[in-house]
Amino acid sequence: MENIVINTVEMHTGGEPLRIIKSGYPEIVGKTILDKRKFVKDNLDALRKFLIYEPRGHYDMYGAVQVVPDIANADVAFLFMHNEGYSTMCGHAIVALGRYCVDNKLVPYKEPETEINIQCPCGLVKAFVNCANGLTSSVRFRSVPSFTVKSDIEVSVPAYGTLKVDLAYGGAFYAFLPLNDVGLNENSPIEQIKSAASAIASVVKGQEAIVHPESADLSYLYGVIFTDDMTGPYFNLTVFADAQVDRSPCGSGSTARVALLYHKKLIGLGESVEIKNPLTNSSFKATAVEETHCGEYRAVRVEICGNANYTGTATFTAEAQDGLKEGFLIA
Numbered sequence: 001m002e003n004i005v006i007n008t009v010e011m012h013t014g015g016e017p018l019r020i021i022k023s024g025y026p027e028i029v030g031k032t033i034l035d036k037r038k039f040v041k042d043n044l045d046a047l048r049k050f051l052i053y054e055p056r057g058h059y060d061m062y063g064a065v066q067v068v069p070d071i072a073n074a075d076v077a078f079l080f081m082h083n084e085g086y087s088t089m090c091g092h093a094i095v096a097l098g099r100y101c102v103d104n105k106l107v108p109y110k111e112p113e114t115e116i117n118i119q120c121p122c123g124l125v126k127a128f129v130n131c132a133n134g135l136t137s138s139v140r141f142r143s144v145p146s147f148t149v150k151s152d153i154e155v156s157v158p159a160y161g162t163l164k165v166d167l168a169y170g171g172a173f174y175a176f177l178p179l180n181d182v183g184l185n186e187n188s189p190i191e192q193i194k195s196a197a198s199a200i201a202s203v204v205k206g207q208e209a210i211v212h213p214e215s216a217d218l219s220y221l222y223g224v225i226f227t228d229d230m231t232g233p234y235f236n237l238t239v240f241a242d243a244q245v246d247r248s249p250c251g252s253g254s255t256a257r258v259a260l261l262y263h264k265k266l267i268g269l270g271e272s273v274e275i276k277n278p279l280t281n282s283s284f285k286a287t288a289v290e291e292t293h294c295g296e297y298r299a300v301r302v303e304i305c306g307n308a309n310y311t312g313t314a315t316f317t318a319e320a321q322d323g324l325k326e327g328f329l330i331a
């Protein structure tokens with residue numbers, strides 16, 4: 001660890017951080033991006049902790065590292081990391097990476113929009129970066145086919161009673177339910193919101209088979225999204241990984257939310273909704289674009305549009321005598 005020098009570019013999307021590794025990471029090998037995701041998990045996880053954990057990061061830090069794409073029509077590829085491991089999709093990261101890739105000339109700059117095909121563990125995501133006068137601004141992306149697995153699933157959660165959740169996929173699987181169904185609201189202490197999410201996630205994981213038609217590596221519940229009363233104004237309060245709280249409306253969660261709204265006929269093709277995060281008031285515009293399929297699921301292609309900003313750059317190192325050089329987390 002002590003010979004590590006990692007340079008990063010720091011951004012945020014709607015308040016959710018993204019630590020983009022610009023240089024200093026060892027080579028990440030693997031035939032496919034899911035193999036690469038397994039490689040970093042098995043061989044380089046100390047570096048995830050070094051960057052995500054304190055004192056360099058914090059409990060809710062999020063990161064991305066570039067890898068070589070393994071599909072022909074991808075311009076770039078990224079792995080995503082958080083306080084528990086490596087995710088399959090991250091929409092807030094795509095919004096930030098869209099600007100990062102254009103600004104760092106990973107793709108040719110083109111006005112009024114630069115298109116970037118970004119390979120993620122869940123598949124290919126097509127991003128469009130708003131470009132004018134040599135500058136980048138908002139980013140919209142079209143995610144992988146998204147679908148509702150099941151709605152109105154009855155779960156019995158200790159301390160919260162019998163609840164109903166909806167299960168949907170937007171590059172990652174989420175369980176959705178109104179925040180006030182657990183007797184909380186957006187002003188409740190965040191620890192109470194996190195505790196409720198963890199209790200619900202534990203029951204859903206034990207009760208429901210989470211299976212993606214394409215890969216076992218995608219088949220797991222990534223988080224719980226607390227919502228408005230489902231009729232709008234729409235908000236997502238996402239608790240994911242190890243009780244990490246998304247400060248943005250959650251791009252993959254908003255994608256899954258639109259799949260759910262489409263399934264419930266609360267939104268039609270071509271229609272958009274604004275989805276906010278009630279803690280930061282940041283928002284994404286989410287649009288149901290076209291119907292598609294994923295395995296046996298009727299799916300929808302969703303477009304998310306948002307804004308990311310740079311917050312700085314960093315060079316992270318460790319000294320041999322530092323007893324905490326590998327990082328730590330205080331929850």
Ligand SMILES: O=C([O-])C1=[NH+]CCC1
Pocket residue numbers: 016062089090091092093240246248249250251252253
């Ligand atoms: O935007 C996104 O999809 C996410 N942000 C953090 C967890 C997933």
